[in-house]
Amino acid sequence: xxxxxxxxxxxxxxxxxxxxxxxxxxxxxxxxxxxxxxxxxxxxxxxxxxxxxxxxxxxxxxxxxxxxxxxxxxxxxxxxxxxxxxxxxxxxxxxxxxxxxxxxxxxxxxxxxxxxxxxxxxxxxxxxxxxxxxxxxxxxxxxxxxxxxxxxxxxxxxxxxxxxxxxxxxxxxxxxxxxxxxxxxxxxxxxxxxxxxxxxxxxxxxxxxxxxxxxxxxxxx
Ligand code: DX5
Ligand code: ZN
Numbered sequence: 001x002x003x004x005x006x007x008x009x010x011x012x013x014x015x016x017x018x019x020x021x022x023x024x025x026x027x028x029x030x031x032x033x034x035x036x037x038x039x040x041x042x043x044x045x046x047x048x049x050x051x052x053x054x055x056x057x058x059x060x061x062x063x064x065x066x067x068x069x070x071x072x073x074x075x076x077x078x079x080x081x082x083x084x085x086x087x088x089x090x091x092x093x094x095x096x097x098x099x100x101x102x103x104x105x106x107x108x109x110x111x112x113x114x115x116x117x118x119x120x121x122x123x124x125x126x127x128x129x130x131x132x133x134x135x136x137x138x139x140x141x142x143x144x145x146x147x148x149x150x151x152x153x154x155x156x157x158x159x160x161x162x163x164x165x166x167x168x169x170x171x172x173x174x175x176x177x178x179x180x181x182x183x184x185x186x187x188x189x190x191x192x193x194x195x196x197x198x199x200x201x202x203x204x205x206x207x208x209x210x211x212x213x214x215x216x217x218x219x220x221x
Contacts, residue, residue: 002191003029004214005065005177007201008052009045010148019205020056026210030065030086031056032179032199034148037070040094041146046070050079057083065197067118067179069145070094073104081111089116089139089177092128105134116177120145121153125162135174137197138163142190143180148201152181157193164194184216191219 006028011019023031033053038044053064063086070076073090080088088108095101108115116137117128121144128138140160143150160178167174175196182190183203190198198217207213215221 005030005032137175160193
């Protein structure tokens with residue numbers, strides 16, 4: 001059964017704390033923290049996400065799945081390392097330098113945190129191939145990063161299938177995560193393609209019954 005990582009991006013600030021509580025009781029597996037710097041993507045939510053991640057770390061035992069959509073990975077990840085998240089994921093497109101990439105991977109691992117690398121819809125698998133043996137997770141963006149509520153791009157499923165095959169062929173125990181446009185209609189094809197972790201934002205947080213939405217994504221209905 002896939003794990004569900006709920007994106008908190010579209011939760012209104014006013015009732016954030018009670019929403020976090022309700023998501024926890026709905027049995028999500030991770031809180032997905034979408035961090036945006038206004039450079040790698042147009043939106044900037046650095047302060048709000050830091051605040052939200054800190055709040056969640058105080059009120060919940062559920063792991064933080066931090067998705068850094070930022071250029072200055074080294075500086076921003078330090079804020080999150082202190083919160084002891086389960087996963088920190090950064091973008092291949094933000095770095096594009098082998099030495100810097102390896103230093104970031106090692107720094108995250110030194111802190112006993114799982115390290116993930118994300119790729120945008122237009123980025124081919126070859127761009128991350130050399131780093132795969134050092135990773136715990138690969139995040140395939142199923143929408144263009146930047147905002148929630150977009151439709152899943154079907155072509156990205158081919159990339160998930162190819163990565164799954166690559167991991168199997170090479171005996172690699174690496175998690176595959178998909179992010180963007182995942183709802184009760186699209187989840188099945190993402191799972192079939194081989195994903196272990198489904199990120200879902202607006203579908204869960206916009207539904208009347210969080211627990212039911214999570215069950216539907218997991219396929220428990
Ligand atoms: C997109 C973010 C996603 C997204 C998920 O930039 O990384 O996590 O907000 O939201 P939905 O599920 O609404 O596409
Ligand atoms: Zn995300």
